Each structure stands twice: as structure tokens, then as C-alpha cells.
Amino acid sequence: MPLLEVMGVTKEFGGLTANWEVSFSLEENEAVGLIGPNGAGKTTLFNCIAGHFPVTSGRIIFNGRDITALKAHEVARLGLARTFQIFQAAGDLRVTENVMVGAFMRTASRREARSKAEAWLEFLEIGQAGQAMMTELPVAMQKRVALATALATEPKLLLLDEVAAGLNRSEIETIIPTLRRLHEEKGIALLLTEHVLEMVLALSHRVIVLESGRKIAEGHPEAVMKDPEVIRAYLGDHFIKRQREAQNA
Template sequence: MTPMLEVKNVTKRFGGLVANDDISFAVAKGELLGIIGPNGAGKTTLFNCIAGAYKVDGGSIFFDGRDITGLTAHQTARRGLTRTFQVYAASGDLTVRENIMVGCFMNTRRRSEAAARADKILKDLQIDHLAPNLVNELPIAAQKRVVMATAIGTRPKMLLLDEVAAGLVPQEVEEISSLIRFVHDSMNITVVLIEHVMEMVTKLCRRVIVLDYGRKIAEGEPETVLATPDVVKAYLGEKYAREYARRVKECPEPSSSK
């Protein structure tokens, strides 16, 4: 089957620094893929290359059967590939409803249509009670939901989520995980997420790729990948690896793909 996203030998340099070094992977329709790796590994840069914020220095990117290499962020979003930003990127001086409408304007110029779609998303994501609030007056966890809701407003086929759980306490991580699962399972949106919260990655994703110093160093099921010596060395540390192995033994992950 043709993958929904195919990244082929992508390289991105900043001067002498190779932030993405010959990276290749594919994402099938309906997947929920995780991208992990230490700070500075090149994860956000990869999203920027895929979503058109950066021009790649080498390689090519295919989405939904088309070559999207070199398209702008707006053009990729119009094709159904939408990303969220690691640094919070909803507009604070708009209300929650207006923010979501901004996303909806990707596919319509009619205010009434954008408003109707925003209202549906508010309901689906169970944040309709927040609609009139200014985004910058909300707690961080609620702001993250607005970021996701605004991205959903663009009608994505695929969502690229860059650390949506950053800065959240464990209970909020659970909540945003449930929201991601809902978006994936019930809205049929293929998801690629970058995350440092490993418990979240292992619960949500059946496949992960690992970046380190701009290179892809591992790819596969989380249980296998997180036990790989290179990954342990690069990222997790021996302590985490031991703890993780113990937990897998005591409480195996479900074997379903969702």
C-alpha cells in the first residue's frame, strides 16, 4: 500500500550543522507514529521540512500520493498536512472560538461556515464551555487543547504534533493523550507526534522512530526500540531502560494497533 507520508533521504543543514541527515521513513494511513530523541536531535526541524516551513537541502517528501518537496507551509496545510508548534502558537488575543475559526478559514472564506465548523469542533473536543474565553487567560493544558482544535479546523488528513504534552502534569498528560486518541480513532486523522514524555509515547504509538544528532538511529515497536543499546545510550539512560523493562514485564502493552 502507498504510504500517506514518505520522507526520502531528507537532509537539512544550518551552516555547518546537519540538523537532518539523510532521513527516510514512511507513515501509513491510520498510523499513530512517535518521533523521539534527545534535545537538538532534529525532530522539530524534520517537522519543519515536512510541513514546508524549511526548504530541504536534499531528499524528497511525498504526501497523499504527491511530491510536496518545496511547497510552503500553507500549501502543505491545504493538502491536508497540518502541524502544531512546540512553542505555543494559538493567538492569545483571540477567543477560543475565533482561534479555531482561523483554522477553519483554510477551507472556506465564509464566516458562517467557519463559525459552524468551529462550533462542531468545540463540541466534539468537549471544550465548548471555553468558547468565549481569551486563549491567553486559559491554563496551559486548555491552551494545548485549543492548539489541537485549531489544527483540526484545517481538516487535516495528517496531524504533526510537536510536544503537545510539554509542561503538563501527569493528569493533564493523560487527558491530552485521550484527546489524541480520540482525534486518531474517531476523527480518522493519521498522527505523527514528537514527544519527550515516554509513557505517553509507549501508550499511544505502536511504532516509533528515534533521531540522534540529526540521524535516524532506530525504528520499530516501542518495546523493542526503547531496549536498543544505541537508543538507551543516546537518550534514555540505563535507569529508564531498567525501569521500562520491569514495567513491560509486569504489565505488557496491548497488542492491538490502536
């Protein structure tokens, strides 16, 4: 039984169809990349899966439960966590306290929440920042805190919405192995959207491509990146035409 099954999900905003009959599944402990150009509907699909938006039609099954109509906190309690593309730090919290907010989903004990928060901060290699105020942190650290907060809810599946956005090259290079360890050592399944394709290719067993709300390709990362339909979606018909002309020249 797949861990997540997205079945014909359509999401409309007024006249705009942000997701159109999108179907895919994700196995336990699998890492799947969800890619596509700006506005393809990746974040919207995350919002539908995580219970932030009601779907227009379709069904979503997580860990054997129909979660289609559930609210975000109910979905999170079942073991599905997410990070946000745009992270808003709660300015008056210290790092550890911020992560404890996640841990409180599983425990009422402050002591237990604190020790869980500290363990995740250690795992993400920012243990030394526990006492810092959220707003004092550079973006890369804030992203790791957001990740720790999601992890403290003890998810079976983590949706990562552009973790690499706003990071520089060396920060991207250091977060890739951290995410891989998360997946390999902690057994957490990942669904990640990312414009940094190098990161998607490094982490994903499988890639799904959205364009204008529709799934246009799915498969092994390298095969998908060679798919002319995917190249066209990313680079436009113009690029394909030029490439053909170059090949024929």
C-alpha cells in the same frame, strides 16, 4: 501507497546538520512516534515536512504529491497540519475565533467556520471556553485550542510537536485518550514528537528514533525502547556501562 514518505531528507543550518538522510514512511491512519534526545532534530524534521524550512536535500511525498518545495500554507491545504512546540496565543482573539482561523482554510463562510470550530472545541472537551480570550487560558487549554485550530483545517495527517510539554501529570493522562479518539474516530494519521515517553508508547503503532539528526532505530515501541542503541542515545554510554557492570556483578 504510504500517506507520507520522507526520503533521505538532510537539513543543514550553516555548518550544523540537523537532519541527516532521514527516511521513513507513514501509512494512512497510522500513529507514529518520533522521539530522540534534545536537539536530535525532531522539530526541524517537522519544519521540513510541513514546508516551514526548505530541505537541503531529499524528497518528501504526501498523499501521492511531491511536497518537497511547497510552502507551509500549500502543504496545509493538501491536508497536512501541525501544532507548534512553543504555542503563541494570539492575544486579541477569543477561543472560537482562533479555531475559525483554521476553518477558513476550507470555507469562506463565517457561519460554517464557526460551526466547525465549535464542533472541534466540543470534541476536545473545551466547548465551554469558546468565548474566553486566548491569553486568559491555562496552558493545557491553550494546547487544546491549538489542536482544535490545526484540526479545523481538516488534515489527513497531523504533526504534533510535544503536545504534552508544560502539562502536569493529570493533564497528560487526560489528553492521551483524547488523541486516541482523534485517531480512532476521526481517522487522522498522527506523527508525534514527545519527551513524555509514556504518551508515545500509549499512542504509537511504531516509533522512530533520531539522534544527532540521524535515524538510529525504528520499529514496535516496546522493541525500540529495549534497543541498546536507543538506551545509549537517551541515557549515555555511562548508563550502559553501569548496567553491564550491575548485570555482571
